[in-house]
Amino acid sequence: MPPTILHFHDDPEGAHSLDALLVAAGYGRLITCGYSRYAVDLIQQIVPDLVLVDITREPSTSGWRLVEEIARNPESRGTPIIVCAADSSNPAVADLGCAVVSKPIVPDDLLQQVAHALGA
Numbered sequence: 001m002p003p004t005i006l007h008f009h010d011d012p013e014g015a016h017s018l019d020a021l022l023v024a025a026g027y028g029r030l031i032t033c034g035y036s037r038y039a040v041d042l043i044q045q046i047v048p049d050l051v052l053v054d055i056t057r058e059p060s061t062s063g064w065r066l067v068e069e070i071a072r073n074p075e076s077r078g079t080p081i082i083v084c085a086a087d088s089s090n091p092a093v094a095d096l097g098c099a100v101v102s103k104p105i106v107p108d109d110l111l112q113q114v115a116h117a118l119g120a
Contacts, residue, residue: 003029008053021110
């Protein structure tokens with residue numbers, strides 16, 4: 001069964017291009033969510049193999065709070081998280097062991113991080 005990726009993007013218009021990149025690379029089981037509260041609920045329902053958090057709006061607190069909640073929740077702890085952000089200086093990145101893809105996103109870098117997180 002292909003891996004399930006939950007993609008949280010705080011800018012719904014920007015989510016399309018990342019989804020298209022992932023689908024073209026063969027990651028067809030994507031669930032995209034634009035609201036962090038829904039994302040937390042989805043994680044508990046579907047147990048994704050990877051959570052991709054794209055933080056567009058700066059400063060954005062909802063994306064960072066989502067990362068912290070995923071990493072600290074006993075049900076989702078251990079789920080790999082990749083954060084895409086222009087500013088990766090948020091302490092959550094280092095403290096919670098998230099992988100980081102800096103913006104602007106280089107497609108090959110993102111796909112390499114996704115493959116690594118999924119153990120491919």
